[in-house]
Amino acid sequence: MATKRGEESEERKKKRMSLLEIKNLHVTVGGHEILKGIDLRINAGEVHSIMGPNGSGKSTLAQVLARRETYQVTAGEILFNGRDLLAMKPEEAACEGVFMAFQYPVEIPGIGNAYFLRSALNAIRKHRGEDEMDAMDFLPLYREKLKVLEMDEKLMNRSLNEGFSGGEKKRNEILQMAVLEPKLAILDETDSGLDIDALRIVAKGVNAMRSPERAMLVVTHYQRLLNYIVPDRVHVLVDGRIVRSGGPDLALELEEKGYGWMETEARQTAPASA
Amino acid sequence: MTTAIQNIDHYLENFSALAKQARRDDPRWFEKLRETALARFLKTGFPSTRDEDWRFTNVSAIARTPFSPARKKPTGLSPADLAGWKIPNSAAQLVFVDGQLVPGLSTLDGLRKRVTVSALKDLIRKQPEVVEPHLGRYVDIERDPFPALNTAFAEDGAYVHIARGTVLSEPIHVLFVSTTRDTPEMTHPRNLVVVEDESQATVIEEYISLGSGPVLSNGVTELVAGESAHVAHHMIVREQPEAFHISTLRIEQARSATVSSHSLLLGGGLVRNNVHPVLRGEGGECLINGLFVGNGHQHLDNYMLVEHASPHSSSRQFYNGILDGHAHGVFHGRIVVHKNAQKTDAKQTNRNLLLSDDAQVDTKPQLEIYADDVKCTHGATIGQIDENALFYLESRGIDRISARRLLLSAFASECLARMKDDTARAHAEQLIHKYLSSFADALAEGSADRGRQPERTGEEVG
Helix, strand or coil: CHHHHHHHHHHHHHHHCCCEEEEEEEEEECCEEEEEEEEEEECCCCEEEEECCCCCCHHHHHHHHCCCCCCEEEEEEEEECCEEHHHCCHHHHHHHCEEEECCCCCCEEEEEHHHHHHHHHHHHHHHCCCCCCCHHHHHHHHHHHHHHCCCCHHHHHCEECCCCCHHHHHHHHHHHHHHHCCCEEEEECCCCCCCHHHHHHHHHHHHCCCCCCCEEEEEECCCHHHHCCCCCEEEEEECCEEEEEECCHHHHHHHHHCCHHHHHHHHHHCCCCC | CCCCCCCCHHHHHHHHHHHHCCCCCCCHHHHHHHHHHHHHHHHHCCCCCCCHHHCCCCCHHHHHCCCEECCCCCCCCCHHHHHHHCCCCCCEEEEEECCEECHHHCECCCCCCCEEEEEHHHHHHHCHHHHCCCCCCCCCCCCCHHHHHHHHHCCCCEEEEECCCCECCCCEEEEEEECCCCCCEEECCEEEEEECCCCEEEEEEEEEECCCCCEEEEEEEEEEECCCCEEEEEEEEECCCCCEEEEEEEEEECCCCEEEEEEEECCCCEEEEEEEEEECCCCCEEEEEEEEEECCCCEEEEEEEEEECCCCCEEEEEEEEEECCCCEEEEEEEEEECCCCCCCEEEEEEEEEECCCCCEEEEEEEEEECCCCCEEEEEEEEECCCHHHHHHHHCCCCCHHHHHHHHHHHHHHHHHHCCCCHHHHHHHHHHHHHHHHHHHHHHHHCCCCCCCCCCEEEEEEC
16 A cells, blocks of 8 residues: 555656656867756647847757757756656667757768658657557658648659658748647757748648647747747747746747847846856 | 789799699780799789878788689589579579689579670680780780789689670579688689670679688679670679779770769778770770679779870769768779870769768779860769758658768668669669668667768869
């Protein structure tokens, strides 16, 4: 009986626990400290946005979450689903349910889009102990998601992102996300370079994926995307620190006033450092 | 120039011995061709690295080794042994073991009328009139000592003739197997492929070896493409690590002929592959496509000489190299545009992946343009596996070894995509896959490839 009660409290604990919990994260790149103590909690079902000027560390945060090794974590911890994310390799994080839509998706000639995505899906399914999916089963799923993102079926057999326009590349990222169904989706400046039509399509694809089990972190420079993907929380990142957090209105305020006033404020309140 | 360490006298002795016995029945014109070639070879000896065409490839190990002509020995091979080397759907297969045709292992049943596939040796004796106008007329024995040596010692090889207006849809497979014994032996396979006007054919020339130890395969293929003919030639070299392999493909293209040369250098200790097309007639098109994959101490040298001799002809060279261990790759791409060859369109691209710190590649473009209205471009890249691409794949759940294997296959697949013949491509794909799998697995052990320098790129337009 005692053990059973123990299990229940464990279960409740997990429910209370955030899907993503970042504590005092410090990150350096090439000897420069980019993130200077980030604290952030995101619960399942929530959409958070990180906004900030160029060079504030937004993309660094996204890349660290996707486990890029070039970024050196000097202090702090990240718990994902209660597990130590920093101990995971990129492919482990992906298999556990972390997905980052790249700001600059990579072109890889010689690997077909469909083949690549099926390989990725099967790697994740294998990790979960599920059966691998053959080409026949995969095709309908792929076709369905292509339709949602209004992408041409001909892209399927073309090489990964090769010769894709900027908008096609970003849509392809969201398409991959839709097929891989991550627990945590990180969108790294997915809106940059998109025209309004492409932006709407991308937002539609992202919104279709909002669910109580899934969290999203939308990294953006501009407020425009947040008209279409309305976040629960907005965090402003300036010089490696979250200087302000608030509701969706904060994004509008930033759009109106720019980042300047907040940068000044951040300098005044920042602890004196050498 | 002959250097002190070269011992070429035994080539004269071997030649004299052959002339007295085995070659007594050969026609006089052929013997004369051989004598001229031998004289030329004895005059120059083997090339040295002071020779511009051989700057990156040292053949002194070949010069030092006293190779004697391969003798006939029981092969002990049965058709069952050969099953794994057979290409399904080939129209015909000729198998030569140590330079000798093995009729029991060869099949010619898939052939149709107007297509001739036979041993060159038989043709020289029985129908010299079809061979004489072509044999030795194209390959340049003055420029390169190896074709001279081949011509002097050539005994046999494939003769392929496609009569005018004939389309052969399945490839012809010519397989050369070298076996070893206690003394170093050499073979000089000699092939002649004549595809007449408006005909179409694919020939696969493949070299494999059994056993280990020094052997020299020094092959020459003369390929004649008639007007508007479409010809594909596939060269596959996968000999053992102690084997020396030299091959020369000389292509003669008539007006509007389309020829593609696909080279796959996978095995062999020291390999030199010469491809020399001459676009003699107007409007010819030539594709020279290749992949070389080396590790250990392999040396893989690709020497291209493309001659544009008439207006409106185009050539494309695409060579990809993947080198690991201490392997050394060479790409030497020379394009010569003759004076009247206006509107020539020539392009050359060489891309290389170096997987270890000790792997090396030398890439040398060389343009000689004597016409004034031409378009010639060349470019070369040398790099490592792209870390961004690797991370992209990993970030989607694909583990590092699989990601590497995918990227290597992708790099190689560019060459496969240029092969039009399905049978030949499938065969090449299967071989590449086999070689690359062992690469990616070995890569998993070392992590020397992390934190690499960025890719060096050079692109020039001339």
